[in-house]
Amino acid sequence: MSENATAEEIIICQDVCKWFGDFQALKDCSLRVKAREVVVIIGPSGSGKSTFIRCINRLEEHQAGDIIVDGIPLTRDVRNIEQIRSEAGMVFQQFNLFPHLTVLENITLAPIQVRKMKKEEAQETAMGLLNRVGIPEQADKYPGQLSGGQQQRVAIARSLAMSPKIMLFDEPTSALDPEMIKEVLDVMQELAESGMTMLVVTHEMGFAREVADRIVFMDGGEIMEVGTPEHFFTNAQHERTKLFLSQIL
Amino acid sequence: MTTAAGTPSDRSVLPATERYTVLGWLRRNLFSDLLNSLLTIVALAFVFFIARLLLRWAFVNAEWGVIPANFNLIMRGQYPAVEAWRLWLIIYLLGAVVGVMWRLISGQFSGAARVLIAIPFVLMLIPFFSMGTRLNLLITAVASGVGYAIAGYLPIQRRGRAAAYLLLAYLLVMLILLRGVGAEEGPMPPVQPILWGGLLLSLLLAFFGITLSFPLGVLLALGRQSKLPAIRVISVVYIEFIRGVPLISLLFMGQVMLQLFLPDGFPLVDRVLRALVAITLFSAAYTAENVRGGLQSISRGQYEAAQALGLSTYQSTMHIILPQALRAVIPVLVGQFISLFKDTTLVALVGIFDLLGIARTIIANPDWLGTQPEVFAFIAVLFWIFSYSMSYASRRIEQRLGVGER
Numbered sequence: 334m335s336e337n338a339t340a341e342e343i344i345i346c347q348d349v350c351k352w353f354g355d356f357q358a359l360k361d362c363s364l365r366v367k368a369r370e371v372v373v374i375i376g377p378s379g380s381g382k383s384t385f386i387r388c389i390n391r392l393e394e395h396q397a398g399d400i401i402v403d404g405i406p407l408t409r410d411v412r413n414i415e416q417i418r419s420e421a422g423m424v425f426q427q428f429n430l431f432p433h434l435t436v437l438e439n440i441t442l443a444p445i446q447v448r449k450m451k452k453e454e455a456q457e458t459a460m461g462l463l464n465r466v467g468i469p470e471q472a473d474k475y476p477g478q479l480s481g482g483q484q485q486r487v488a489i490a491r492s493l494a495m496s497p498k499i500m501l502f503d504e505p506t507s508a509l510d511p512e513m514i515k516e517v518l519d520v521m522q523e524l525a526e527s528g529m530t531m532l533v534v535t536h537e538m539g540f541a542r543e544v545a546d547r548i549v550f551m552d553g554g555e556i557m558e559v560g561t562p563e564h565f566f567t568n569a570q571h572e573r574t575k576l577f578l579s580q581i582l
Numbered sequence: 583m584t585t586a587a588g589t590p591s592d593r594s595v596l597p598a599t600e601r602y603t604v605l606g607w608l609r610r611n612l613f614s615d616l617l618n619s620l621l622t623i624v625a626l627a628f629v630f631f632i633a634r635l636l637l638r639w640a641f642v643n644a645e646w647g648v649i650p651a652n653f654n655l656i657m658r659g660q661y662p663a664v665e666a667w668r669l670w671l672i673i674y675l676l677g678a679v680v681g682v683m684w685r686l687i688s689g690q691f692s693g694a695a696r697v698l699i700a701i702p703f704v705l706m707l708i709p710f711f712s713m714g715t716r717l718n719l720l721i722t723a724v725a726s727g728v729g730y731a732i733a734g735y736l737p738i739q740r741r742g743r744a745a746a747y748l749l750l751a752y753l754l755v756m757l758i759l760l761r762g763v764g765a766e767e768g769p770m771p772p773v774q775p776i777l778w779g780g781l782l783l784s785l786l787l788a789f790f791g792i793t794l795s796f797p798l799g800v801l802l803a804l805g806r807q808s809k810l811p812a813i814r815v816i817s818v819v820y821i822e823f824i825r826g827v828p829l830i831s832l833l834f835m836g837q838v839m840l841q842l843f844l845p846d847g848f849p850l851v852d853r854v855l856r857a858l859v860a861i862t863l864f865s866a867a868y869t870a871e872n873v874r875g876g877l878q879s880i881s882r883g884q885y886e887a888a889q890a891l892g893l894s895t896y897q898s899t900m901h902i903i904l905p906q907a908l909r910a911v912i913p914v915l916v917g918q919f920i921s922l923f924k925d926t927t928l929v930a931l932v933g934i935f936d937l938l939g940i941a942r943t944i945i946a947n948p949d950w951l952g953t954q955p956e957v958f959a960f961i962a963v964l965f966w967i968f969s970y971s972m973s974y975a976s977r978r979i980e981q982r983l984g985v986g987e988r
């Protein structure tokens with residue numbers, strides 16, 4: 334696999350398979366993502382989208398196929414796993430902020446513990462990131478005191494604090510009230526424009542159309558179709574893709 | 583007897599004159615209708631009846647002479663009178679440490695510190711305490727104030743860590759003072775633990791039982807969740823075994839069997855230490871189960887977020903999982919520790935003279951025949967003061983940490 338990988342390709346998934354017991358959640362999924370590329374994954378509920386991106390930072394273990402992230406093959410080797418995790422940030426549907434820590438502590442924890450950064454330096458970086466996501470005034474609050482949209486922006490800042498090369502988003506706006514979706518999408522769009530490599534599971538078709546370089550359609554654990562937004566919205570090939578798009582648009 | 587008295591809605595419907603008067607309050611809460619009035623009268627009569635019995639006994643019939651006559655015995659058992667200054671020094675230092683800690687980690691600790699600092703004053707109110715004792719208690723309270731004031735000037739960066747070191751240092755000093763060092767004729771001759779007794783011993787057993795069993799219990803709780811089958815099985819077997827036997831049987835086993843498990847030539851362990859080992863092992867199993875409850879309350883998302891950030895299992899346990907799990911179970915843990923404090927009285931049954939053991943020796947003394955009620959009432963009050971302080975302090979800590987607010 335790695336022999337035909339170009340330096341450009343930062344995520345390589347080749348024939349990835351994953352079973353939960355007898356149930357096969359991923360069937361021979363292959364995808365190559367270039368650095369600075371934004372790939373949006375769409376598909377019906379239960380089609381394996383979450384499972385797929387969670388395999389990339391080993392929150393789920395795949396059982397067959399290869400995953401190579403920034404040249405590091407994902408094996409049982411704990412050092413590889415930890416290295417990949419600190420290079421791939423992840424943003425969850427439910428935010429998963431640490432409720433007992435302030436916003437600032439949420440963001441500085443991993444840089445201090447994992448990267449061994451000095452506390453002052455980590456705090457400075459964190460404040461910079463809070464500025465970037467537009468909520469520097471919330472630094473000393475606890476997550477429970479913030480709105481959903483603010484929490485999700487903190488979660489993005491928390492991931493960015495580890496200076497990841499890749500950001501994985503698993504339905505980052507699905508748990509938000511409609512009026513808060515835009516503030517999070519705006520942050521993500523800014524991130525995409527800054528050149529971050531992003532893999533985004535979302536149902537926000539406006540975001541997909543505008544920001545994505547490529548769209549991946551998954552169904553039943555398989556990657557059915559990959560293409561540019563234009564391809565998808567004008568001449569999708571598969572019947573299932575067309576059906577899905579007609580339902581969601 | 584309703585509790586809705588203060589709600590704005592029922593305030594607004596009342597005529598202004600009735601809102602804030604005592605009579606108005608009484609009428610609304612105690613005499614709102616016939617049944618309520620009846621209940622109020624019956625309850626008052628009952629309380630009055632009991633209180634009169636108790637007060638008559640306490641002020642007319644009781645022979646309180648037994649308490650001052652045995653005061654030192656009750657407080658410190660056979661600990662030699664000439665060495666008692668060491669105990670007071672320990673208490674002064676404790677006062678100072680509490681004061682310093684209050685300043686260092688005021689965020690989480692101030693409620694608890696206030697309680698600890700109130701204890702000397704509460705104790706001063708107890709009759710039977712000599713002027714000397716009261717003076718010593720006052721010095722303790724002053725030491726707290728001094729500790730608090732001095733700590734304000736210390737240029738300390740990592741306050742939590744400094745507080746932990748201070749506590750460790752204090753424990754060390756306390757043990758040295760208590761146990762003594764050097765020769766028999768030296769300035770601080772050794773005092774064997776078997777001579778420690780009374781309130782001193784009850785507090786020591788509870789304190790060390792709690793502080794030693796807590797980390798062990800947390801480890802067992804984590805062990806029970808471990809991915810490694812061997813560790814999991816050991817933890818489960820340990821917890822279920824200990825929870826299946828009564829403390830008193832562990833205490834007896836500790837007295838007769840501990841020596842069998844220790845390597846040959848190991849110096850004979852003191853009776854009191856053997857009891858402490860049994861208490862610690864016992865309490866750890868319950869701590870483990872309580873902490874497990876807290877661990878289960880933490881969502882999978884927390885583990886995943888920690889993993890996704892690249893935190894190791896150890897880091898995520900120490901910074902994410904345990905802080906939240908322990909916070910969630912503070913009330914249960916404090917409840918457990920209060921029971922442990924009271925359960926230490928079981929050591930009286932294996933020939934150790936804690937508060938209850940001392941009480942039993944006093945009432946067995948022919949000079950003090952028939953003074954059981956006085957002696958037991960007095961030690962009950964002592965237990966109550968410390969137990970209540972613990973539960974009050976825990977409630978304050980809970981409020982500070984906002985348990986249940988999340």
Ligand SMILES: Nc1ncnc2c1ncn2[C@@H]1O[C@H](COP(=O)(O)OP(=O)(O)O)[C@@H](O)[C@H]1O
Nearest residue numbers: 353356358376377378379380381382383384385
């Ligand atoms: N931990 C698990 N155990 C068993 N089955 C699972 C687990 N996680 C996901 N699945 C199953 O795998 C399939 C894909 O799930 P998921 O990746 O969450 O779908 P999506 O994110 O596209 O909605 C679903 O059928 C789901 O029920």
Ligand SMILES: [Mg+2]
Nearest residue numbers: 382383384504
């Ligand atoms: Mg999903």
